[in-house]
Amino acid sequence: MTPREIVQERLAVRRKTLRSRTLDGEHTVRLRLIVFLVFAATALAGLVMEVIHPAWSLVPLGAFVFLIVRHERIRSAIRAAERGAAVQERSLARIEERWIGSGPDGERFNDPSHPYAADLDLFGEGSLFQRISVARTAAGEEMLASWLSAAAPPAEIRARQKAVAELAPLLDFREAIALAGEQARAGAESQSLRKWAAHPPIAFGSAERGTAIAISIFGIIALFAAVPSLLAALLAPAGIEIRFEGSLLPLGIAILAVIAFNRRVGTRVASALSGVEHATADLAVLRSILVLIEQQRFDSPRLRELTARLSREDGRASESIGHLERLLVLLDSRRNQFFFPFAALILWSSHLAFRIEAWRSEHGVAILDWIGSVAEVEAIASFGAFSFENPADPFPEIIEGGACFEAEDLGHPLIPSSRLVRNDLRLGEEPALLLVSGSNMSGKSTLLRTTGVAAVLAQAGAPVRAAKLTISPLAIGASIRLHDSLQEGASRFWAEIQRLRQLVDIASRGPLFFLLDEVLGGTNSHDRRIGADAVIRSLLQKGAIGLATTHDLSLAEIADSLGGRARNVHFEDRIDAGSMVFDYRLREGVVTRSNALELMKIVGLVESAPRDDH
16 A cells, blocks of 8 residues: 555544544433432432432433543544644645645744755645654654754764654654644743753751641641631521530631742742743653653664663653653642632641652653653654655665765656656765756756755765665755845845855865755855855865856856866756756756846737847
8 A cells, every 4th residue: 555545544544533523422411410410310300309319310310421431532532633633634735735725834944044944845834844843842853853853973874764663653652742732732841841850859857848748737727727617617607506616716826827938939949840830741642651651662773772761670661751741730630719728727838849840850850861861752753754654765875975965866756757857966076066057946956955955865864855865974065045235235246255164164164965945046147156165165275175156157157267176067948839848857067048038028018029048
């Protein structure tokens, strides 16, 4: 079966389950109504009409409670089926290339100063991140973004490839992770949770703990002692008298003791709880995913290593997280309007702060490692889903040595297959530079993005859209999508030369794969020719390889002056029935004609557009 057929089959099963559960829920609601009417009838007959014993009403009452519990379980099953169907629908949308707009787009990871993220559409609407990510925690998204934003060492790449290859066919496991995340969208408190875990525990002395216990016990006793007086005050307006006498004095003393104790430790208690008290949803997701990872058996070294990091002598990571989660549920109960006065009297928040700080002392460092392990599994699962949905995309071969990028049938993974045109590329010692000429819209910028995205995926550990790719460790730098800044008072030309300076600095530290679109296009032809030549020569002298595009044919002479280290290639176009037609096929040599006037004629800006042949 093809990936599409597999996903369609899984989606059909989940939709069938959803219909079945929905029907069960409707039947249960109707039955619950009938049972309630029976209960009302038996209660009326027993308590008012006295034709049957009142105890008979307990039978339909028990059935009614049972149906309430059953209906809640059915509702939970319906929500799970809906989430399962949604996961499969999104996978099918990716396979059918209608995924844009679905899922997080990673816009928060966009950094204008990054040497290639914006140029290669890594983040944002319709980005590579949106196409690939199936992460459901903020940490998982951050991990995936970091992998796309920086090349990994060769050994790390190979380890990730093996892990991705193992997770690709594990559809149930990857879906379970996605469902765990869908239970409550994680991330709102993830950063504060990690900061809290990394912060040293707040000290509470044994005397303070003992004092808190004593005040709580005294408060409970004082409350019971005051109950008769409190009831008398409440029932007096109704003319009801309470025979028993009570005293409010102990309760007053208890309240004063609580106030005094809170003045001493209240600030530390608030500080202890501030980073974690709202993290219950994040912990629930984290625990659910940890359980799945702990229960799954893996073969690849990386996944086995991640699983091993979740086991400790004192128990599994999921059990420890579950303990903290339960403490936070108890802490949250103090917000109940009926329980709040009692919680304040017995120092509920302080006692839980003591327990939570004890947990942080024992597991605070480990939780960062657990979150990191979950994040890494989610990043690997994202690449695994990408690999499963695109079985023709291979893992690249990572070689060590001189700078190298050799691709066969290279294409862009974000371009629909119906419009995708693939090309071969070879860069190394000779040629180290491809100078790409061509008319407007002929495909020059797309070629740069295609090669850049391939290099990003290859060095992140993911499959690539090619028949074959061989690549050496390369830093990536691009000057494709640069803009002027009104706020900073910077022109596009200034932004470009700043980026070129950045790329030269990167090349000084190691092999660079550069992608330059219309290099120095913001200045006059004379300065552009001299400046482009100087920049490209500087990059090549530092051992960099890459591509530069231009529609200024005078720059094509740069490749000729570099001998075997550079080669001219180009894209062509033709006029067909008054429309420009592009085949996006890369050819040897320099383009021999431009299309600017033809394009202006097509849109009606000029009346005639003689072809400019060179």
